[in-house]
Amino acid sequence: MLVLALFVALAAQGAAQDSSLEGVWRSPGGNSIMKIEACGASPCGTVTWASDKAKKDSAKTTSQLVGTQLLTALQQDGKGRWHGKLFIPDRNMRVTAKLQRVSAQQLKVSGCAAGGMVCKAAVWTAWAGPLPTDTSVPAPK
Numbered sequence: 001m002l003v004l005a006l007f008v009a010l011a012a013q014g015a016a017q018d019s020s021l022e023g024v025w026r027s028p029g030g031n032s033i034m035k036i037e038a039c040g041a042s043p044c045g046t047v048t049w050a051s052d053k054a055k056k057d058s059a060k061t062t063s064q065l066v067g068t069q070l071l072t073a074l075q076q077d078g079k080g081r082w083h084g085k086l087f088i089p090d091r092n093m094r095v096t097a098k099l100q101r102v103s104a105q106q107l108k109v110s111g112c113a114a115g116g117m118v119c120k121a122a123v124w125t126a127w128a129g130p131l132p133t134d135t136s137v138p139a140p141k
Contacts, residue, residue, distance in 0.1 A: 021074065021082055021099055025107055025124040030138030033127050034070055045071030049131040051138055058089035065089060071097060086111040
């Protein structure tokens with residue numbers, strides 16, 4: 001019985017670690033890198049690097065893409081998924097966000113507008129190491 005209890009405790013600990021959003025994440029096209037970390041009572045995601053293209057695409061809605069919070073008000077549900085708000089700078093939209101760790105290296109980010117009628121999902125990848133110095137090209141994989 002003790003072995004079973006220990007196994008359940010370790011499995012629960014592993015599930016909690018796997019559902020963490022904290023880290024540095026590269027967008028699918030490599031045009032931005034976001035850091036998710038604690039922001040008061042809940043995590044938030046802030047752009048830490050952006051390509052020239054991403055900066056140009058968002059220039060109409062934000063004068064400074066780097067430093068902009070894309071993910072806010074994130075709360076975890078009982079199944080390891082996260083819900084909150086996602087700001088899409090190039091469209092000047094704030095939509096409902098759903099996030100879930102797919103693996104240690106992948107984070108699925110979904111955004112829904114119009115009451116959930118229009119949704120889009122993308123898989124962001126973990127970024128390790130220094131931020132790129134060249135903003136004229138997407139961040140490498």
